[in-house]
Amino acid sequence: MTDRTVIRRALLSVYDKTGLVELGRALADAGVELVSTGSTARTLTDAGVPVTPVEQVTGFAECLDGRVKTLHPHIHAGLLADLRLQSHRDQLAELGIEPFQLVVSNLYPFTQTVASGATPDECIEQIDIGGPSMVRAAAKNHPSVAIVTAPDQYPCVVDALAAGGFTLGERQGLAMVAFRHTAAYDMAVASWLGEQFQPNDFPAWIAGTWHKVGGLRYGENSHQAAALYRYPNGPAGITAAEQLHGKEMSYNNYTDGDAAYRAAYDFTDPAVAIIKHANPCGIAVGTDIAEAHRKAHACDPVSAFGGVIATNRPVSVALAEQVAEVFTEVLIAPGFEPGALEVLTRKKNIRLLQAEPYQHRERQLQPISGGALLQQPDRIDAPGDDPANWTLAAGEPADEATLADLAFAWRACRAVKSNAILLASGGASVGVGMGQVNRVDSCRLAVERAGDRAAGSVAASDAFFPFADGPGILIEAGVKAIVQPGGSMRDADTIEAAKAAGVTMYFTGTRHFFH
Numbered sequence: 001m002t003d004r005t006v007i008r009r010a011l012l013s014v015y016d017k018t019g020l021v022e023l024g025r026a027l028a029d030a031g032v033e034l035v036s037t038g039s040t041a042r043t044l045t046d047a048g049v050p051v052t053p054v055e056q057v058t059g060f061a062e063c064l065d066g067r068v069k070t071l072h073p074h075i076h077a078g079l080l081a082d083l084r085l086q087s088h089r090d091q092l093a094e095l096g097i098e099p100f101q102l103v104v105s106n107l108y109p110f111t112q113t114v115a116s117g118a119t120p121d122e123c124i125e126q127i128d129i130g131g132p133s134m135v136r137a138a139a140k141n142h143p144s145v146a147i148v149t150a151p152d153q154y155p156c157v158v159d160a161l162a163a164g165g166f167t168l169g170e171r172q173g174l175a176m177v178a179f180r181h182t183a184a185y186d187m188a189v190a191s192w193l194g195e196q197f198q199p200n201d202f203p204a205w206i207a208g209t210w211h212k213v214g215g216l217r218y219g220e221n222s223h224q225a226a227a228l229y230r231y232p233n234g235p236a237g238i239t240a241a242e243q244l245h246g247k248e249m250s251y252n253n254y255t256d257g258d259a260a261y262r263a264a265y266d267f268t269d270p271a272v273a274i275i276k277h278a279n280p281c282g283i284a285v286g287t288d289i290a291e292a293h294r295k296a297h298a299c300d301p302v303s304a305f306g307g308v309i310a311t312n313r314p315v316s317v318a319l320a321e322q323v324a325e326v327f328t329e330v331l332i333a334p335g336f337e338p339g340a341l342e343v344l345t346r347k348k349n350i351r352l353l354q355a356e357p358y359q360h361r362e363r364q365l366q367p368i369s370g371g372a373l374l375q376q377p378d379r380i381d382a383p384g385d386d387p388a389n390w391t392l393a394a395g396e397p398a399d400e401a402t403l404a405d406l407a408f409a410w411r412a413c414r415a416v417k418s419n420a421i422l423l424a425s426g427g428a429s430v431g432v433g434m435g436q437v438n439r440v441d442s443c444r445l446a447v448e449r450a451g452d453r454a455a456g457s458v459a460a461s462d463a464f465f466p467f468a469d470g471p472g473i474l475i476e477a478g479v480k481a482i483v484q485p486g487g488s489m490r491d492a493d494t495i496e497a498a499k500a501a502g503v504t505m506y507f508t509g510t511r512h513f514f515h
Contacts, residue, residue, distance in 0.1 A: 004160075004163065005146070005166060006165045007027070007101045007146070007166075009032065011100050012037075013038075013040050014040050015131075016151060017040070020040065021043065024044045030161045034049065034050065035052045036054065037053075037054045075134070078092070080137050080141050081097075081141070082144055099144065100145055102148070102157070103147045104148045104154075106131070107181070107182075120196055132185060139178035146166040146171045147171075149174075149178050153174070180209075201363075213227075224251075228254065234361055234362075236355075236359075241353040241355035243352065244353070245341070246349060247351060256307075257330050261355060265312050266380055266411050266414060267285050270286050270292045270312065271312045272310070274307045274309050275309075279434045280299075280416055280422075280429065281299060281307050282432075283296055283415060284296035285408060286427065288316065289316055290322060293311070295428035297326070299430055304326065306329055308328070309331045311332070314340075315336045317340050320339070324343055328350050330352075330353060331344070332354075334356065378414065384510025387407045390507065392506055393495050393498070393505045394505040397504070402458060405424050405426070405457075406424075406460065408424055409429075409458050409460035413462050413512065418435070418513045419439045419462070419463065422446065423446050423450045425456065425458070430453040433445035443459075443470040447473060455478030455479075459481070463484070464487045464511070471494050471505075475501045475503055482498065482503060484505070485507065487507075
């Protein structure tokens with residue numbers, strides 16, 4: 001005994017007409033009666049595909065500019081009748097209603113309309129009512145009806161026709177996809193309505209859907225399963241990057257890649273960020289992208305081995321040749337100049353990703369046990385991020401070159417896990433102290449990494465110094481200028497230490513913790 005349901009009658013109502021005519025012909029050639037609405041029926045008729053207009057089934061013409069087409073018992077009874085039940089079959093016969101075995105429907109393009117900048121009235125017109133009703137009815141009644149919601153599913157319809165109908169398992173799978181489709185649609189509408197009518201940076205209700213891009217070999221560690229998901233309604237980000245070469249991306253490749261990608265795009269000049277375990281091995285800007293890479297790599301060549309690199313400019317041949325000399329896990333860039341790919345693809349294992357320029361999300365969601373935290377993302381756009389707004393707390397005003405290095409260090413420091421201290425010189429990091437539980441140890445680590453390069457460098461701290469001991473370590477190493485938020489109860493001690501050493505110190509009034 002088979003659980004296939006032969007397709008004898010189909011209801012077609014789609015906004016996206018991709019593949020519609022070909023599907024309609026395949027159904028008609030198989031002897032399936034086609035019932036259709038509005039522009040869908042016109043498209044099929046114009047192509048010579050026989051179709052019954054829905055108003056001939058309902059006995060009721062479309063009205064209200066097409067807002068009411070299929071919301072009628074002669075349609076929905078044919079969708080919702082459970083043909084396993086004799087009582088349902090008897091009622092259909094009494095009412096003179098024929099059941100449907102297939103529904104093909106996709107919905108009005110609501111999210112695309114919103115994204116286009118349309119007016120609220122135009123967006124509201126794209127809130128589909130009849131479509132979701134048909135989809136949900138067919139999906140609920142999947143023991144009797146197959147529901148298809150996207151053109152990429154049409155080949156499975158053709159296969160089912162040849163096989164004598166969809167199996168129950170196939171109909172169950174289609175129903176699952178259909179309810180996901182309408183759920184995502186409703187969440188998009190509800191979220192937009194909330195933004196329009198109850199605007200709030202932190203709404204009472206948060207909804208979102210993530211689409212699976214694919215599985216990963218494993219998670220952060222080999223005993224953890226993992227997969228990659230993409231948020232379809234936000235910035236494309238690294239999840240939408242095109243992999244041009246190399247092995248499959250890993251979970252850690254993505255986390256490090258995202259950190260590098262964000263860090264590189266904190267700068268407008270050609271910039272390179274080299275990341276390992278979500279922390280910078282080196283960040284630099286240059287007159288061209290190859291120079292920026294040389295400077296970033298020089299910060300910590302040992303740690304850069306096996307790192308992840310991101311650039312904010314297309315990869316040149318010169319940069320490609322430099323990267324090819326060092327084992328690199330991933331290189332992310334907005335493009336690759338002619339010849340650069342030829343150089344890099346000689347390295348079998350390096351992963352090459354082409355990604356659109358980084359865009360900040362409107363909100364940042366951080367899952368925690370039992371819930372989530374929501375915040376505005378940290379950007380380099382606070383008043384205190386502009387050197388023109390800094391307060392000179394100690395020493396002489398910095399000259400142009402020193403101020404440029406301080407501004408660079410302040411931006412680069414944001415990419416470092418707190419507590420963060422970054423030493424810089426000539427538009428490049430020369431020593432990074434990251435992730436320490438006290439700022440003194442971060443200062444020591446940054447100085448140790450910089451070595452002789454600490455002398456004459458500048459320093460940035462992501463948060464204030466609670467005591468003068470941290471700046472004391474920097475001053476002893478020869479740091480000539482420091483930028484920090486200020487705001488400690490003991491700022492006076494820190495200022496006095498800088499003044500005594502003749503070190504310039506600026507307060508930004510802005511903090512950039514990064515956890």
